[in-house]
Amino acid sequence: MADTRTVLSIRGAERRYRADHAALAGADLDLQAGRITALLGPSGSGKSTLLRAIAGLERLEAGSIRLGDTVWNDATTHIPPEARRVGMVFQDYALFPHMTALANVAFGLTGPDKNARALAQLDAAELGHRAKAYPHELSGGEQQRVALARALAPEPTVVLLDEPFSGLDRRLRGELRERTVDTLRAAGTTALIVTHDAEEAMAVADELALMDGGLIIQTGAPDDVWMSPVSATAAKLLGDVEIIEARVTAGQAETPFGPVDANGFDDGQPVSVLIRPRALSLSLDADGVFTVTRRRSTGPHLTHRFHSGAGEWTAQTPSPSPITEGDRVSVTLDPTYVRVVPA
Ligand code: ADP
Numbered sequence: 001m002a003d004t005r006t007v008l009s010i011r012g013a014e015r016r017y018r019a020d021h022a023a024l025a026g027a028d029l030d031l032q033a034g035r036i037t038a039l040l041g042p043s044g045s046g047k048s049t050l051l052r053a054i055a056g057l058e059r060l061e062a063g064s065i066r067l068g069d070t071v072w073n074d075a076t077t078h079i080p081p082e083a084r085r086v087g088m089v090f091q092d093y094a095l096f097p098h099m100t101a102l103a104n105v106a107f108g109l110t111g112p113d114k115n116a117r118a119l120a121q122l123d124a125a126e127l128g129h130r131a132k133a134y135p136h137e138l139s140g141g142e143q144q145r146v147a148l149a150r151a152l153a154p155e156p157t158v159v160l161l162d163e164p165f166s167g168l169d170r171r172l173r174g175e176l177r178e179r180t181v182d183t184l185r186a187a188g189t190t191a192l193i194v195t196h197d198a199e200e201a202m203a204v205a206d207e208l209a210l211m212d213g214g215l216i217i218q219t220g221a222p223d224d225v226w227m228s229p230v231s232a233t234a235a236k237l238l239g240d241v242e243i244i245e246a247r248v249t250a251g252q253a254e255t256p257f258g259p260v261d262a263n264g265f266d267d268g269q270p271v272s273v274l275i276r277p278r279a280l281s282l283s284l285d286a287d288g289v290f291t292v293t294r295r296r297s298t299g300p301h302l303t304h305r306f307h308s309g310a311g312e313w314t315a316q317t318p319s320p321s322p323i324t325e326g327d328r329v330s331v332t333l334d335p336t337y338v339r340v341v342p343a
Contacts, residue, residue, distance in 0.1 A: 005033040007190050008054065008158055012063035014214075015049055023049040025214030026063065031158060032207060036184055036191045038222075040201035040237055041211030047194045050211070051160050054192070055088055056081035067157060087151030087159040087189075091166055093143045095135040095150075102131040105150045121149040125183065140168050141176050148180060152187050159184065161193045165200065177203055198238045202226065210234050231341050235274045242280075242313050244273040245343060253340055256310050257333040262340045270343035277303065279337035280315035282323050288330035295324050306331070 008031040015024040023046045031037055041047050052058040054065060056072065056079060064074035071077045072084060095104050106118035122128050125145045135143055144164060151159050164180065165173045181204050184191045195201050201208055202222045210218045210225065218225055218234045229235035232243045246253035246262075248269045253262040255273050257280065265271055282292070282304055293312065294305035302317045306329060315331070323329060 006030045007033045007067065009066045010050070010054070010063070011066075013050065013053060013060050013065065014062040015046075015053060015058055015060055022214045024053065024060070024063075027211070027214060027216050029209055029216050029219070031190050031192060033190055034185075034188045035206040036181065036193060036204055037207040037209055038201035038205035039192055039194045039209050039211055040198060041196065042237070043196055045211045046214040047196075047211055048162060049214075051162055051192065051194055054158065055086045055160060056084050085154065085157045087154065087156035089144070089147045089151050089159065089161040089164050091163040093135075093147035093167075095143055095147060097135050100132050100134055101127060101138065101146045104135070104146055105153050107150065108154045118149075118153055121153045122146070124186070125149045141172050144168070144176060145179070145183075148183060152183070152189060155187075157190065159189050159191045161191065163194055163196070165195075166197075173200075174203075180204070202238070210237050212237070228339060229274060229341070232272045232274060235339070235341075240277050240314060240316075242275040242277070244275065246271055246273055255333070256308060256313075257331045260333065260335060260338050260340060265340065265342075271340050272343045274339045274341060275313075275333065276337040277314045277316035279334045280313065281332045281334065282306065282315050282317060282321075282329040283332070284323060284327055285330035286328055288328045290329050290331055292323060292325055292327045292329060304329075 010027060010029045013024045013027040014022060016022050027050055039047050049058060053060055059078050060073050065072040072079045101122060102118050105121050106114050109117055119128060119131060122131055127142060127145055165177055168176060193204055205222045207219060208222045208225045209216050212233050218230045226238050235241040244255045248262045248265045248267050248271055251262055252259040253271050253273050260273055262271055290306045290308045292304050292306045296303045302319050302321050304315045304317055304323060305312060
């Protein structure tokens with residue numbers, strides 16, 4: 001059983017760069033000991049600002065950051081970055097160009113055995129044989145691994161990684177992602193990884209935190225968040241979704257594909273029905289009210305755009321499928337991938 005002790009606790013974090021715009025608007029987030037939290041949000045949602053506040057590079061205007069019982073930042077306290085023992089991996093890795101890989105990793109260490117400890121860290125990253133190489137002699141993936149080794153070497157309380165895979169090509173990114181997760185787990189480190197890529201967030205996260213407009217809008221296990229988004233905004237962050245606005249009547253919400261259960265909502269209440277493309281099944285039907293306008297292959301599956309007088313939507317269909325552009329179809333809805341949330 002994983003230890004789910006809260007190590008770092010952020011409450012009501014506020015930070016404004018401009019008077020009329022809050023980069024952090026009262027964000028709450030807990031980081032659990034030894035677990036990897038992925039922070040997913042669109043560009044400008046406040047992810048970097050939150051990371052910088054945890055590192056101590058930004059001071060909050062309201063709210064608090066606590067490590068256990070120790071206040072790092074609140075109305076009266078601001079512990080400087082160097083006293084927080086936070087490891088950082090920056091988007092561009094920020095390695096010292098004039099230092100070898102070993103010197104980079106040893107940089108934050110003290111004591112007579114610091115080079116031996118740095119080498120052990122490089123060995124753990126399977127880069128011991130590159131200890132004497134300079135950053136420009138290393139591939140992008142190797143530089144990232146050196147940056148991670150440097151962040152982990154002082155055995156930090158928390159490691160923060162800001163878009164750590166964004167500089168790498170797609171194939172390498174998947175491989176390095178797995179490796180990074182393995183390294184963080186082996187070190188037992190509490191980590192926060194910032195990304196704007198939903199697939200990446202799902203792949204690395206023990207815990208997923210969704211951020212929008214300076215707020216954490218949902219947290220939980222990746223599967224739970226994917227299956228049960230709390231809002232249309234949360235659903236959109238994790239992938240394509242059709243959003244149908246409806247009003248509840250007799251415990252149901254009407255959609256172009258038939259009614260769905262809206263248990264727990266009052267009659268007359270406006271709701272959003274969230275439908276993942278895989279919830280929509282098309283069948284050839286000469287009397288169907290929908291017409292396919294576009295068919296695209298994504299490899300493992302197909303997407304069909306289809307419309308009626310009431311709108312246009314996308315279905316994700318198993319491949320192969322005989323249904324093609326211009327076909328008349330009827331549509332059925334799999335409630336497994338449908339959620340009703342307040343509008
Ligand atoms: P993200 O990392 O999610 O892209 P940021 O935390 O970088 O978001 O930015 C959040 C908001 O704060 C954005 O509107 C951004 O323009 C603004 N912002 C970030 N840093 C600064 C800064 N140093 N000065 C002024 N505005 C900033």
